[in-house]
Amino acid sequence: MAPLDEERMNGVAQDPVIVAEKLDLTFQTNDGAVQALRDVNLTINKGDFVSFIGPSGCGKTTFLRVAAALEHPTGGTLSVNGMTPDEARQQRAYGYVFQAAGLYPWRTIAKNIKLPLEIMGYSKESQQEHLERVLKLVDLEGFGEKFPWQLSGGMQQRASIARALAFDADILLMDEPFGALDEIVRDHLNEQLLALWERTGKTIGFVTHSIPEAVYLSTRIVVMSPRPGRITDVIESTLPRERPLDIRDTPEFLEIAHRVREGLRAGHAYDD
Numbered sequence: 001m002a003p004l005d006e007e008r009m010n011g012v013a014q015d016p017v018i019v020a021e022k023l024d025l026t027f028q029t030n031d032g033a034v035q036a037l038r039d040v041n042l043t044i045n046k047g048d049f050v051s052f053i054g055p056s057g058c059g060k061t062t063f064l065r066v067a068a069a070l071e072h073p074t075g076g077t078l079s080v081n082g083m084t085p086d087e088a089r090q091q092r093a094y095g096y097v098f099q100a101a102g103l104y105p106w107r108t109i110a111k112n113i114k115l116p117l118e119i120m121g122y123s124k125e126s127q128q129e130h131l132e133r134v135l136k137l138v139d140l141e142g143f144g145e146k147f148p149w150q151l152s153g154g155m156q157q158r159a160s161i162a163r164a165l166a167f168d169a170d171i172l173l174m175d176e177p178f179g180a181l182d183e184i185v186r187d188h189l190n191e192q193l194l195a196l197w198e199r200t201g202k203t204i205g206f207v208t209h210s211i212p213e214a215v216y217l218s219t220r221i222v223v224m225s226p227r228p229g230r231i232t233d234v235i236e237s238t239l240p241r242e243r244p245l246d247i248r249d250t251p252e253f254l255e256i257a258h259r260v261r262e263g264l265r266a267g268h269a270y271d272d
């Protein structure tokens, strides 16, 4: 193995992808100012799978939206691949998966996935190539000609992930993509997402309300607390990259889950 690869495997050489420094975002509302993010400092490195967990209103979605240039900070900075979020957006540095699949019901799955490529002016052949590749990645080969309503909720969410992957972005930002799905489907998608992350080496930012989901998926778990929205703990996972679902019964997994729960409590996240 080349020394550089070895360093990477050992986590020594790290390539920052998303860097937030003293990030603030205050919304002005009719009821006064809302501090959605206060003094957020975080570095997400290449190939990291970082989950954001915390109760409603702690700024998880706002953080992803700032990274995707859908909101702009009122203080501090956030960079994506060394660029401003607006520049990164223009260069299609990331794909974004929303809470609801958000597929157009009048377009087939294939046409939904091709839409961003059409807009970006990809040739017809190139669109088809990308389509076939991403359908395979999310295990939806053969479903391209179906309409969204012909697919289960889990399959629709996979199609929406395929759309976000279509233009080969190295970064995937996912806002509670599996929140509305039942637990069995969710388990299955968690496994598939992890396999996809392994295969593609993408950098993933993932919002969730679920402690087991965060622990199962992540290399790092960012615990947040509301009013003002801030980071209260960042937990490095000690789990191996290879994670069968039953890893959730191991003492190591339960120990990390316990630490996340403690972090949420310490931030007065849940009143229990």
Ligand SMILES: Nc1ncnc2c1ncn2[C@@H]1O[C@H](COP(=O)(O)OP(=O)(O)OP(=O)(O)O)[C@@H](O)[C@H]1O
Residues within 6 Å of the ligand: 027, 028, 029, 034, 035, 036, 054, 055, 056, 057, 058, 059, 060, 061, 062, 063, 229
């Ligand atoms: N466009 C906006 N205008 C005003 N306030 C906003 C806006 N977007 C978010 N907020 C407020 O900012 C705070 C953080 O919201 P955000 O959606 O980031 O939280 P969250 O942790 O993702 O919550 P949830 O788990 O419910 O999705 C909340 O108090 C929310 O009401």
